[in-house]
Amino acid sequence: MIYIICSTGKDPEVICSSSEYKELKWVAGEFYWMESVQSYNEGGWEYMAELHNFVQGGMSGTKFIDAVSGIVNRGCHNPVSRPSTVASNVYTISFSSNQFL
Helix, strand or coil, X not given: CCCCCCCCCCCXXXXXXXXXXXXXXXXXXXXXXXXXXXXXXXXXXXHHHHHXXXXXXXXXXXXXXXXXXXXXXXXXCCCCCCCCCCCXXXXXXXXXXXXXX
């Protein structure tokens, strides 16, 4: 489906605020995830390798979740290089309770 009638140039919030095209934010989110998170490879931290390590380690601990949260919220996996004002507790609780599985 092509969304010619949506102009993000006129209204950048249209992707999240459109009640007519609710699926746009999910499409945009998936694109962001594929382009920015799954391909992340900075400072010796590669998403796919770390994902494999996390799964092989029994998906325990919060180090991986915190790093991915940092990539999404700050553009960086390392909290020391770019401190966050956004708490990652929501991600940790949701992931730990298997709401994503």
